[in-house]
Amino acid sequence: MWGAFLSETIKLRRRSMLLWGFGGGLFFPLLATIFTIERATKTLEFNPHGGVRVTIAALEQPTGLVHGVVDVSSLIGIVSLCLFAAAFAVEYSQGTLRNLLVREPRRSQLLTGKFLALVVFIAIVVIVAVGVSVAVAFILAPGKGISTAAWTSSTGISDLLHAVLHAFLAAAIYGLFGAALGVILRSPGVAIGVAVAWVIPIEAIIVGAIWSNGDRWLPGQLLDALAHHGNSNSSYLHALVVLVIYAVIVATGTLLLFNRRDA
């Protein structure tokens, strides 16, 4: 497994992987942080395009530092989903899987080592994304008259660490689903297309038109709840437990398929 892990780290140093991983992972949190701070208002204001703008008072709370990051955790998750799906499917579509199996015939070890390397990669992406967002928040806050005192309090640091942990957990589970799609569909384009279509429009349609209680059970909704440390639909614990059950089922099914299917 260690060999598969090391081998994958060489592939992850490709320019395309770094660009998509860090580019996608950094873009959304950075944008969200800038918008959240720059558009913050002194009093509660309804946005003409829907929702409400964050108030300066809310941003001055310990959680204010990671407000933007938490809002786009699901988008980091979708970047992770696409990254994992592409990383697994491309081994089939390029024909490199056979080379890998010649050097590591223990398929479970190959799959697990590759997955763990990608998990470490996405953890680094999350940490860097949050780190850059935090730095930008500290730079922009004084200009908007936002006090950052609570951000560096023990509660603020704790909220920051929780935000990193939840964003990472959501990204890792998104990644597992992406890996499963990559192995099942064996085509990066198809795997990414199916993944994004499921998470963005299909789940919304199911919840909106077919199954109103689906927001407590559908994976995309649960991952959103996990990233937000629970939301109005699901508690954090409910989301975590159901997602762990899903993850075990998906991981077992993927391992079985990968082990039994001809390469």
Added chain:
Amino acid sequence: MTTTTPPSDSGGAASDGAAFPIIATGLSKRYSEVLAVDSVDIKLPAGVVGGFVGPNGAGKTTTIQLLLGLVAPTGGSAKVLGESIEHPSRYMARVGALIEAPAFYPSLSGRRNLEVLTSLGRLNPARIDEVLAMVELSDRAKDRVKTYSLGMKQRLGVAAALLPDPELVILDEPTNGLDPAGIREMRAVMRGLADRGITVLVSSHLLREIEAICDHLLMIDHGRIVFEGPISGLLDAQRSGLIARPEHAKDLEPLAALAIAAGKQARVDDDVVRITADEDWAPELNRQAFAAGITLRGLEATRASLEEAFFAITEAEDPGGEAEDQH
């Protein structure tokens, strides 16, 4: 004609594995309605360059994939280096392989691609420089694979196969895309491996290539092994012939008649007479022609080529069918 050296289960697995790195018994692979590999028996001796020949779609690549544990058999069994193909992890560390078209990560350099494989197999990284030198890719090792020609990718594929310093090397169509100089170098690499005691199994649909480099032969057609044995034995078993060239064209027909009268098959072909006969009969033909007043400008013995042998065998196996063109 069938397999000349049928496999046997007698003797210990270890000694069998040492003497015969590949042993297959009734190995089969069915894809829904298609029987891609049909009860294949193989017993490849150690230290030889074994040629695996057959038309495209005959089952060569599927057989190789079965031996490497990449696809699961639907029947029969096989052992590679004394271990069952059901447990490829027990022998793959000692096997190098190039399967079909060489597949690499195009945005990584040749060296980085090999690093991916050495890391994965926990191999000695020092081997990378050695194998790159063996296939003469050291100068381009730092270039991205997407800038490589097909021939260079093929050589990189062979380098990848040699990374573990293997006891057995299996190469699927290694000369595809190579220019004549590259083909000559590839022959030298394979002979060099055999000289070091490494067993090589090389598949190709180019029969002349196999004839030039191999000393053991596996012939497959429609998923079935139609011949296995030393290549010299196969060619010797084929009918040899004589080509006689008379000084004057008017003597062509009389010369052919003379051979037929002696009980040989003969036919006029352009400005020569082709006679089915052993080389030993050449002096007698020369004497009879001289006695009949025919002066020969040339007389040479011919041996059946592997291509002719292949068609003779496959047509004998399937008289109603048409063998595919082999070029």
